[in-house]
């Protein structure tokens with residue numbers, strides 16, 4: 191299930207014992223395997239190859255510049271949901287034309303920078319990152335527009351800058367992706383996308399308006415989507431719209447299926463990616479042959495099982511009701527268990543037994559039921575609850591698996607902890623791709639108070 195395995199009782203990432211990484215950079219630390227990333231990318235790419243689908247890596251999964259560069263080397267474009275992610279994608283070498291920009295709340299400043307590099311917030315700093323002057327870099331490949339209000343903003347700014355903004359409308363197909371309610375995005379009560387029955391009217395009313403160039407439709411129904419059928423249902427909604435638009439003379443050339451392609455957090459818990467492709471390829475192949483371009487925006491399916499969080503045990507506390515294994519990593523490093531009650535398989539980095547199975551209740555002798563928690567002053571701060579683990583003691587390392595996506599990107603400074611370090615292992619090479627966040631860096635923006643002059647209305 192993963193490129194992390196125990197050899198001679200020590201957990202390795204590719205060829206490197208994770209203990210050695212903890213020794214070098216401390217904990218908590220995210221460790222990614224470049225081999226695993228390449229394998230996951232190729233797997234998805236191969237599955238959807240019959241559609242010649244373009245893969246746009248969703249930076250929100252794990253936005254580290256070096257990881258985005260790796261994606262670029264593999265041939266990915268980028269899917270971004272903020273001006274910050276956009277700049278990262280561009281700094282990592284993604285041409286603007288291969289960036290798609292989604293998100294319900296794109297600000298004036300973000301839209302401006304996405305259309306014209308002179309407005310990049312990095313205009314003065316790009317050289318420090320080895321990037322050229324962003325002025326003249328051109329507009330993003332596609333905006334995924336999520337409301338009529340946004341369309342108005344896009345048209346106005348594009349016209350003002352004398353550019354044309356290529357865009358897709360994000361359709362809310364009102365399908366149930368059967369995932370956590372917080373990561374369900376394709377039902378009509380969710381804030382994302384535009385109701386399907388409003389799309390045709392919107393296209394008709396906005397076609398020909400200044401600065402706009404309508405290209406197609408975008409779908410992203412949730413993440414992770416543990417069943418195949420919701421994608422097929424969403425595609426059916428898109429097909430109806432595409433056909434109706436064609437009847438009215440509006441050609442759709444792009445269909446973006448979004449992300450959400452799942453990973454097994456436990457063995458066999460979701461269908462393999464190939465099952466999604468097997469269902470969708472026959473649906474789409476005919477239209478692709480007639481010129482429809484299919485885009486995917488994978489994040490989790492590439493990074494999720496390519497990374498782990500390594501944490502060190504600070505204390506073991508045996509209480510009357512429970513045993514707590516208290517680590518230096520917690521909800522501030524990996525929030526998914528606290529936020530979604532997500533299951534992440536966790537196991538000590540030193541383990542002499544047979545390879546543990548990624549199951550909720552491992553069937554091995556000598557395990558102890560415990561809560562794996564962090565140092566944060568919240569009862570909701572846990573990485574695992576009621577989990578069977580081999581006995582551990584102070585100083586032991588614990589690997590929390592499937593943490594490569596939505597790990598570091600959702601980490602926080604809560605309780606004034608610096609965000610974890612990040613290390614990329616590539617065969618026998620170990621590359622620190624992010625330093626542990628230092629307290630003085632955290633404090634920098636508070637160092638001096640600045641008195642503001644604001645009009646006071648009495």
Ligand SMILES: Cc1ncc(COP(=O)(O)O)c(C=O)c1O
Nearest residue numbers: 248410413449450487488489490
């Ligand atoms: C618009 C959009 N595209 C792509 C993704 C990536 O999803 P995943 O990481 O599940 O592939 C997301 C994540 O929620 C998203 O909001």
